[in-house]
Amino acid sequence: SQQGxxxxxxxxxxEGENATMNCSYKTSINNLQWYRQNSxxxxxHLILIRSNEREKHSGRLRVTLDTSKKSSSLLITASRxxxxxxYFCATDGDDMRFGAGTxxxxxx
Amino acid sequence: EAGVVQSxxxxxxxxxxxxxxxxxxxxxxxxLYWYRxxxxxxxxxxxxxxxxxxxxxxQLPKDRFSAERLKGVDSTLKIQPAELGDSAxxxxxxxxxxxxxxxxxGPGTRLLVL
Numbered sequence: 352s353q354q355g356x357x358x359x360x361x362x363x364x365x366e367g368e369n370a371t372m373n374c375s376y377k378t379s380i381n382n383l384q385w386y387r388q389n390s391x392x393x394x395x396h397l398i399l400i401r402s403n404e405r406e407k408h409s410g411r412l413r414v415t416l417d418t419s420k421k422s423s424s425l426l427i428t429a430s431r432x433x434x435x436x437x438y439f440c441a442t443d444g445d446d447m448r449f450g451a452g453t454x455x456x457x458x459x
Numbered sequence: 460e461a462g463v464v465q466s467x468x469x470x471x472x473x474x475x476x477x478x479x480x481x482x483x484x485x486x487x488x489x490x491l492y493w494y495r496x497x498x499x500x501x502x503x504x505x506x507x508x509x510x511x512x513x514x515x516x517x518q519l520p521k522d523r524f525s526a527e528r529l530k531g532v533d534s535t536l537k538i539q540p541a542e543l544g545d546s547a548x549x550x551x552x553x554x555x556x557x558x559x560x561x562x563x564x565g566p567g568t569r570l571l572v573l
Contacts, residue, residue, distance in 0.1 A: 384562075
């Protein structure tokens with residue numbers, strides 16, 4: 352069974368716009384991670400946020416974590432066509448579990 | 460530093476045939492994972508190794524799937540016999556130590572069972 356659940360399932364935006372994806376989970380966690388997967392490729396780690404952190408930044412990425420709501424969000428600012436990919440959250444709860452992902456399309 | 464290496468990249472077999480996938484993790488990484496990813500879904504953990512020991516294989520269909528990690532380095536995942544529903548991408552990942560650390564993924568093996 353998959354622990355993280357991303358929302359929305361698909362998102363289409365114009366280049367330069369911001370993209371926000373959400374992740375909800377069910378059990379207590381130590382950390383939550385976000386990964387990106389380009390079509391036909393393996394997953395690439397983007398950012399890890401620990402349970403005692405509320406917000407983390409990495410370049411154009413901003414991740415928030417609300418452990419009381421068991422949810423996280425990933426914000427990509429000033430999106431580029433190269434950001435087109437699927438984005439997954441993964442929680443370590445009882446073990447590492449990935450959600451079904453959000454498919455992001457950035458139109459040039 | 461070399462990443463996680465997987466082979467083959469693609470495999471097409473007929474149902475009931477055996478198939479094996481190989482993974483070489485990043486040097487020094489103690490933890491190795493095998494995932495299966497169906498089209499449009501996230502990766503599903505099949506098995507996790509800490510060094511040579513399989514510490515989580517609860518999602519591995521043991522009637523037809525087997526895995527081993529020799530000397531705590533390379534790993535092989537085998538399916539015998541393959542079924543149509545096994546068509547998927549099989550991903551290998553490794554992390555330095557433990558399941559709570561960043562995982563580094565290989566490119567995956569795309570399996571098609573006809």
